[in-house]
Amino acid sequence: MRGALGGPRLLLRRLREVMAEPVNAQARLDRIVIHIAANMVAEVCSVYVARSDGKLELYATEGLNREAVHLTTMTTGEGLVGLIAEKAESLALADAQAHPAFSYRPETGEEIYQSFLGVPILRGGNTLGVLVVQNRARRTYSEEEVEALQTTAMLLAEMIASGELQSLAQPGQSFSLQKPMALKGAPLSEGVGLGHAVLHEPRIVVKQLVAEDPQAEMRRLDAAIQAMREQIDQLVARGDRYGMGEHRDVLETVRMFANDRGWLRRLREALESGLTAEAAVERVQNDARAKLQRQTDPYLRERLHDLDDLANRLLRQLTGAGPAHGGVLPPNAILVARNMGPAALLEYDRANLRGLVLEDGSPTSHVAIIARALGVPAIGEVPNVTDLVETGDAIIVDGGSGEVQLRPTSDVEAAYGEKARLRARRQEQYHKLRDVPAITRDGVEIGLHMNAGLLIDCQHATEVGAKSIGLFRTELQFMVAPSFPRLSEQYNLYRKVIEAADGRPVTFRTLDIGSDKVLPYMAKMEEENPALGWRAIRIGLDRPGLLRIQLRAILRAGAGREMRIMFPMVATTAELSRAKAIAWREFEFLRRHGYELPTELKLGVMVEVPSLLWQLDEICALADFLSVGSNDLTQYLFAADRDNKRVSVRYDTLSPANLRALKSIVDAGDRHGRPVNLCGEMGGRPLEAIALAAIGYRGLSMTPSAIGPVKAALRAIDLRVTREFLMPMVDKPDDSVCVRQELQAFVEKQGAPL
Ligand code: PEP
Ligand code: MG
Numbered sequence: 001m002r003g004a005l006g007g008p009r010l011l012l013r014r015l016r017e018v019m020a021e022p023v024n025a026q027a028r029l030d031r032i033v034i035h036i037a038a039n040m041v042a043e044v045c046s047v048y049v050a051r052s053d054g055k056l057e058l059y060a061t062e063g064l065n066r067e068a069v070h071l072t073t074m075t076t077g078e079g080l081v082g083l084i085a086e087k088a089e090s091l092a093l094a095d096a097q098a099h100p101a102f103s104y105r106p107e108t109g110e111e112i113y114q115s116f117l118g119v120p121i122l123r124g125g126n127t128l129g130v131l132v133v134q135n136r137a138r139r140t141y142s143e144e145e146v147e148a149l150q151t152t153a154m155l156l157a158e159m160i161a162s163g164e165l166q167s168l169a170q171p172g173q174s175f176s177l178q179k180p181m182a183l184k185g186a187p188l189s190e191g192v193g194l195g196h197a198v199l200h201e202p203r204i205v206v207k208q209l210v211a212e213d214p215q216a217e218m219r220r221l222d223a224a225i226q227a228m229r230e231q232i233d234q235l236v237a238r239g240d241r242y243g244m245g246e247h248r249d250v251l252e253t254v255r256m257f258a259n260d261r262g263w264l265r266r267l268r269e270a271l272e273s274g275l276t277a278e279a280a281v282e283r284v285q286n287d288a289r290a291k292l293q294r295q296t297d298p299y300l301r302e303r304l305h306d307l308d309d310l311a312n313r314l315l316r317q318l319t320g321a322g323p324a325h326g327g328v329l330p331p332n333a334i335l336v337a338r339n340m341g342p343a344a345l346l347e348y349d350r351a352n353l354r355g356l357v358l359e360d361g362s363p364t365s366h367v368a369i370i371a372r373a374l375g376v377p378a379i380g381e382v383p384n385v386t387d388l389v390e391t392g393d394a395i396i397v398d399g400g401s402g403e404v405q406l407r408p409t410s411d412v413e414a415a416y417g418e419k420a421r422l423r424a425r426r427q428e429q430y431h432k433l434r435d436v437p438a439i440t441r442d443g444v445e446i447g448l449h450m451n452a453g454l455l456i457d458c459q460h461a462t463e464v465g466a467k468s469i470g471l472f473r474t475e476l477q478f479m480v481a482p483s484f485p486r487l488s489e490q491y492n493l494y495r496k497v498i499e500a501a502d503g504r505p506v507t508f509r510t511l512d513i514g515s516d517k518v519l520p521y522m523a524k525m526e527e528e529n530p531a532l533g534w535r536a537i538r539i540g541l542d543r544p545g546l547l548r549i550q551l552r553a554i555l556r557a558g559a560g561r562e563m564r565i566m567f568p569m570v571a572t573t574a575e576l577s578r579a580k581a582i583a584w585r586e587f588e589f590l591r592r593h594g595y596e597l598p599t600e601l602k603l604g605v606m607v608e609v610p611s612l613l614w615q616l617d618e619i620c621a622l623a624d625f626l627s628v629g630s631n632d633l634t635q636y637l638f639a640a641d642r643d644n645k646r647v648s649v650r651y652d653t654l655s656p657a658n659l660r661a662l663k664s665i666v667d668a669g670d671r672h673g674r675p676v677n678l679c680g681e682m683g684g685r686p687l688e689a690i691a692l693a694a695i696g697y698r699g700l701s702m703t704p705s706a707i708g709p710v711k712a713a714l715r716a717i718d719l720r721v722t723r724e725f726l727m728p729m730v731d732k733p734d735d736s737v738c739v740r741q742e743l744q745a746f747v748e749k750q751g752a753p754l
Contacts, residue, residue: 008148009214009274011039015155016210025164029060036152037062037133040145044113044134047156048074048081049165050127050176056081059168063134064108070170072105079103080118081130088127088290090119090150092141096134110134117141119150122286123157124203125293125387128177131156151273151283155209161390177390181406183382185357188368190705191377192420193355193397194413195332197389197406200340204315209279214271221267221277224317229258231313253306254313278318285311289387305338329353334395338386342366343480346454350374355397357385357404362643366479366517372703373457379404430708434465438711440719441750446693448711449701451679453477455493458500460704465711468505470701471627471679472497474550475512483521487549494557505564507627507701508554509606510547510579512536512568516643531641536569541578551586559596566604566627571611573618579603580622606679607665608632616665620672627701628665630680637661653682654691654740656733663730666696677701686713686754687740690747694723695730709753716752 018031029047037045044063048056051073058064058072077086083101084091093099096116104111113134121129131153159165160175169175211217232255257263263284270280285307292304315321329335329352335345339360345367356371361380371378377399389395389406396405396416405412438446449470452458454477461469477485477493485493498506513519514535527533540547554565567579580603591597605612605619608629612619620626630653635642637658638651652658662678669676677699682688684706690713692700702710725746729739748754 007273008039008144008151009272011035011148011152012155012210012274014039015152019155019159025159025168026060029159029165029168030062032156033060033062036131036149040133040149041135042117042133043136044110044132046132046134047121047129048085048132049121049129049160050076050085051169052174052176052179054176056085056130057170057173058108059129059165061108063113064110068105068108070168072108074103079105080116081132084118084120084130085127088120088122088293090117090146092117092146094138094140112136114138115141117146117149119146119153120290121153121157121160122290123161123177124390125289125384126177128157128160128175147269148273150287151270151275151279154275154279154283154286158207158209178407180409180412181388183385183388183404183406185379185382185385185402185404186361186363187399187402188358188361188363188365188380189356189371189376189378189399191355191375191397191399192416192423193334193377193399194416194420195334195354195395196330197336197391197393197395198329198333199386199389199391200335200337200344201312201386202321202391204278204312204319204321206276206278206282206315208276211271211274211276214274217271217275217277217280218268220318221271221280224277224314225258225264228310228313228317229255231317232258253303254310257307257310278315281311281314281318293384308338334397336385336389336395340367341480342370342476345370345374346480350376355379355395355399357382357395357397359383359385366476369453369473369476372705373452373454375460375705427708430464430712433708433711433715434463436711436715438714440693440714440717442718442720444693444698444719446689446697446714447677447699448707449677449679449699450704450707451701452497452704455496455500457704458497461501461504464704464707466504466704466707468507468701469497469501470507470677470699472506472508473512474508474510475517478511478513478519479517481521484519487553490550490553491557494554498557498561505562507564507566507604509566509568510537510540510550514539531635531643537567537575537579538569540567540582541575544582547579547582548586551583552590555583555586555590555598555601556595558598561598562600562602563598564602564604564625566606566625568606568629569609569632570605570619571609573615573622576605576619576622608636608680610636610661613661613664616668617672620668620674623674626665626669626674626676628662628676628678628680630662630678630682633661633680634658634682652738652740653688654743656730656739659691659695659726659730659739662692662697663695670696675699684710686710686752687744687747689714690717690722690752691726691739691743693719694726713747713752713754717747717750722747722750 014035033045046061046064047059049059050056054076055073058069061069074082076082080101093116095114096102113136115135115138118130118132120127121131266284267280270283288307327347327349329349331352332354333352334355336357339358353376356376356378358380359382361367377397379397379399379402382404393407396408438448447467449468450461450466451471452469453473515530570576583603602624604625604627605623606627606629631642634653640647640651642648666676678692678697679701683700684702686709689700689710726743729737
């Protein structure tokens with residue numbers, strides 16, 4: 001039947017002609033439905049467009065009453081059309097009225113039609129509308145017919161997305177594509193950013209849908225698949241992934257899909273229906289997306305990402321579009337990505353970057369650390385965001401609450417604009433505090449230092465008035481590099497860090513890799529419990545060559561000044577002694593070879609493994625200073641993975657057990673005359689900082705943006721009375737008393753801004 005009228009290929013050709021005609025949008029749409037109905041030998045063809053209020057509005061029809069156009073609406077989920085939109089799934093019925101979802105609309109006159117075939121109009125992860133054909137007689141639609149209608153729906157998707165139908169919208173109505181959406185994710189980096197979405201991996205927009213020469217399209221597709229396979233094979237063989245954000249496992253999966261017969265067959269079929277090679281890829285991907293998005297199994301849903309990756313690669317081959325990310329950004333850009341490596345983020349032009357939204361990304365991921373270092377508001381774990389957003393969409397990122405506002409209404413935009421202004425005003429007030437010390441009302445000074453890991457962080461030291469760089473995480477350089485940084489590269493970075501610190505001391509921490517901090521070029525070890533595995537100083541002592549080179553680079557960079565180095569994850573006094581011995585051997589080596597040396601070398605220890613709590617006297621005897629890594633110490637004390645959201649916030653850092661442990665460290669330091677700093681995240685939260693000061697800490701090192709708020713809070717309190725209030729709750733714990741709540745109320749009464 002279809003063949004008699006030329007099938008989908010002829011239809012597409014006709015539709016292409018209609019698209020080129022100089023008529024208005026309604027006339028074009030009217031002609032389109034006539035052609036579809038004729039080609040499919042259907043009495044009815046109708047187009048429903050999804051509106052931003054969730055309703056589906058009849059935009060054009062051949063066969064139903066014309067008066068119903070722009071009058072008949074369905075809610076998503078209502079009737080057969082609503083069902084198709086809700087499920088993003090096609091529906092073919094020989095007896096439509098027998099379907100439980102059938103909803104009769106008298107104004108349309110559709111009661112005489114028995115058979116029904118509807119397909120969603122899809123674009124990215126959005127359903128833009130529904131395309132329907134109906135027949136008077138009872139008939140079963142073939143699979144080819146369903147596919148032909150789906151292909152045709154792509155054309156309508158383009159029409160809707162291009163804005164051509166905008167003029168037909170009722171006053172006050174807009175399309176679902178422009179619907180405002182509030183999404184929620186995990187806060188990664190504080191701050192409010194307003195701007196426009198830029199996709200890190202831009203979707204390639206296929207403009208030419210209908211093939212001029214189907215044979216030529218087939219050849220193009222074959223060539224592109226071949227080229228793409230070769231490219232993937234090369235990448236897998238090179239084992240090279242960093243910077244491109246590609247992971248070997250992902251590449252392997254993509255390679256598997258690229259050779260999948262079913263996928264290749266579907267592409268060929270789409271081509272046979274008259275599409276261009278690009279449109280065929282998009283068509284097949286649309287189907288796969290619709291199917292996989294309905295899966296509840298997270299493993300299967302994850303495969304959608306791999307398939308997207310594959311489709312994008314193939315589209316890039318076909319269109320000759322360059323690699324995904326380039327670095328140049330338009331003003332007020334909010335980057336949206338599935339995931340991104342730290343190096344990729346650093347490639348972007350910072351001046352225009354206002355925010356970052358990721359589908360993956362946890363607060364301790366490296367890209368999050370970099371976003372914080374750059375002062376860019378960021379949110380992770382926002383499901384599907386790359387499918388929901390279009391390049392150029394207005395978007396707001398609230399990195400404090402984890403809220404993403406997509407295409408916000410003007411009042412939402414105004415509210416966030418106000419929030420951003422308030423924040424800027426607060427920052428200004430912090431800025432005024434920059435040069436005043438963090439002295440409590442009763443005259444106790446708490447040294448506020450900053451954590452850094454990249455050269456760009458160090459410039460913040462002056463901006464925020466940090467006393468020193470209390471923790472320089474050297475592993476970040478290793479993590480963003482394509483291969484092991486050589487001695488000269490390490491030396492150059494440390495030298496520049498010292499210069500950027502502008503006279504402030506810098507405490508370098510030796511390489512803290514392992515666990516979640518993996519080096520792409522280092523063979524990955526499979527460990528059951530990586531957080532309890534081969535990491536940090538354990539690697540340093542087992543591979544002293546690595547540690548020696550790093551120490552040599554630090555010592556050389558510190559020529560002529562006092563140098564401070566500390567060792568991470570030390571669990572025993574013997575480990576600290578061995579690490580110190582290696583450092584002094586390097587010192588000697590440099591002296592013997594006539595290098596200019598640091599004027600003084602202070603070697604410290606990170607206290608982050610609980611075993612040290614019972615060897616504090618011995619550790620104090622060995623170390624020149626102590627720095628408490630509360631992120632790790634807390635995770636090990638409570639046996640609660642810091643990267644696992646389910647348990648990481650289960651135990652309060654202000655619980656008596658934790659505060660007692662932390663107090664025992666600072667007490668030991670005081671007994672032995674050893675300075676004790678705390679450099680975990682808790683030190684950067686105002687209430688926690690007050691508690692730490694109250695139990696005896698006089699030095700806190702934190703993310704730079706936390707210095708202002710912590711300083712403002714500390715300056716508002718009387719430390720002696722706060723200590724007197726807090727200590728009984730720590731010394732005599734009572735389960736019915738929540739230290740956090742009590743302390744918060746107490747310091748708020750003193751006027752401390754929290
Ligand atoms: C810590 O563990 O508290 C710490 C400062 O180190 P990192 O977060 O780099 O493990
Ligand atoms: Mg640590």
